[in-house]
Amino acid sequence: MTRRLTWTLLALTAVLLVLAVVPLAVLMTARERVAFRDDQRAATRVIAAAAEEHLSDHKPATGMRRELDAAARTGDCAAVYDTSARLVASTPCTAAQGEEAQELVRHVLAGHEPEPPENEGRLLAAEPAGEVHRPAGSVVLARSADPLDARLATIWGWSAGIGFVGLAASVLLSVRLARWVSRPLSALDATARKLGEGALDERAEVGGGPPEVRRLAATFNTMAARTEALVHGHRVMIADVSHQLRTPLAALRLRLDVLGTGVEGETAAELDAAQVEIARLSRLVDGLLAVSRAEQATPRPTAVRVDEVVTERVAAWSPVAEERGVRLTASEGPALIASLGSGHLEQVLDNLIANALDAVPDEGNVAVGHRLTAGSVRVWVRDDGPGMPGAAKEVAFHRFGNPAARGTGLGLAIVHRLVTVNGGTARLEDTPGGGLTVVLDLPLWAGKP
Known part of the structure; x- marks a missing residue:
């Protein structure tokens, strides 16, 4: 139970962390990208304003060169183009030139706002020099995406760290909560099991848990x-x-x-x-x-060797069977261990064998056997006597259920109670060829014999 509670709480925490941390990281990533683009476009506009004075007003190129040098010192690459898309000036690096840069320039000179591409780890931005619809030229600025990638990696790293810390805290809290809930329940279960095994003085702890x-x-x-x-x-x-x-x-x-x-x-x-x-x-x-x-019995299960008990009881009843002219036999079977109260199987077999010997006529047969079935030990007592009608079988395990019984009519009631109180089942079947068979399914011993 502790493990199930822990895993359930961990799964819920993980889902909540994913739903909370991942969208936040995505939002911060998008904001960083927008901020990076806005800063790049602002730097491009500064160069474009200086280039307009040179291209449109025919002023000296001193201001334009100064802005290009400043861009170069920050690691940017920039290039200025005139209205014919001809290169006018640029920084020493050529990342702002080439086919992609020429394509951006043509879009800007045509009055469109192009979609900035990424070229070998650098982001390109283009701005018109002068009016948008009648530009005097165009400026292209290429900036390395490494700072942006570093900031994005930091965001996702911190998000993962927060998620890991949250998950670790959830593990500790989940384990403690699960133990807080499950320990008193486990103790209660153990106490109930001991009470069911006959320890009537067992009591549960009341001090812990919810x-x-x-x-x-x-x-x-x-x-x-x-x-x-x-x-x-x-x-x-x-x-x-x-x-x-x-x-x-x-x-x-x-x-x-x-x-x-x-x-x-x-x-x-x-x-x-x-x-x-x-x-x-x-x-x-x-x-x-x-x-x-038998009805008040609260047995403590013990390991009972079924094969030994069957052999012993058949040997004990053999003189009685010989005196009555009945053939009593025990079928060979494997060495099996059942979980029963002390002396219960002996009492059950004594009642069944006594009933069978009373039921069969002279020269009759009574056989006792056992074998392993699915999860239980099956024991049967089979006779070839007159059998029992269907209506009598339905009430045979009740007190005085069979009014035609030669004895007190209580033997099968005792058998049924002793078998069921140990967690087994008992039923009556017709013996092939005539007679009655009592079939018992007894629980297997789970521990060491």
Whole structure:
């Protein structure tokens, strides 16, 4: 963000400098050229006035020669022509003579104002000696353009220097302004990331940056404090509920065990059925508590070796699968590292494998595999059981979404919550040939394992 702000401000400053400095330099250049021309024409008129006295009034050429000598001392070249365009007098240098000078003289003697050309680094100027429409002759003055070029170079040099200084000052100001704005935002972003990773006690600095950023940091801290209080409140409630429900259920199970001692016949059958319902209620309470814990989870991402966890969980569930006559296998895959909360992938696979083993009949198959996809780790649990209707798939990740489930109906809700809280996705697909496949896309670990 600092770099983008800096470059944006530099671009705006550069545009403003170009729009301000370049037109000013062009204007000053034009004024210098006009001033140079006016000074040259004034010097030419002085010689033309002295030449008129000689050409028109037939006075001695002393005054004309004096002005020509003065022009020569300043570095100018001048030449005086009569009405026949014949050279009358000139300075020692011949830059005011030649074809271009003759062309200027003809235009002046014809009563026109010629366009002064530039001849080998010298600017030519021509003025009539006497009246414009009835001149007694013409004067051509050639002056070196080096002083003009030097002044123009100075103007553009100073303009470039001003632009460079302005740009350098803009760099310093832009960097400081960008850092002033971006540093508190970067700190706020880091704090938000830590809060999202489970560090509920993280708070943002409120002292730096623009007022809007400080207000944003203060609002964020208020939100974080309320979130921390809410999460801690839910955790305390879950712990209380866990204790308050499990204790009476355990006591009730114990009482039923005592009552069932030595009982036979229909009474024993009824007590066994009550024990089954209590066991089901216990599993339901455990499932609800597991869902609540998953919903309140704010995991700190860790590097999880997916291939190792898959192999471990398949090995752990293999005795259960053999007891039920189900073939449980793990497909070979690459060594991949996902970014997940500690123990979450184990819990997810335990729920999915348990559901799959409950769903498939004897001699059925359950396969667990993983592979690398575009930017994520894909894990799947595939079975060849009865599958799931489309309507049931749409609500399968909700609590009690599948009323036909053999268990509590909470396993997929726990899976969905644990996957999504870690930034992944979960979906259900039909297994080719029949059955259900649960597909998980988990985020890749970005750091070092």
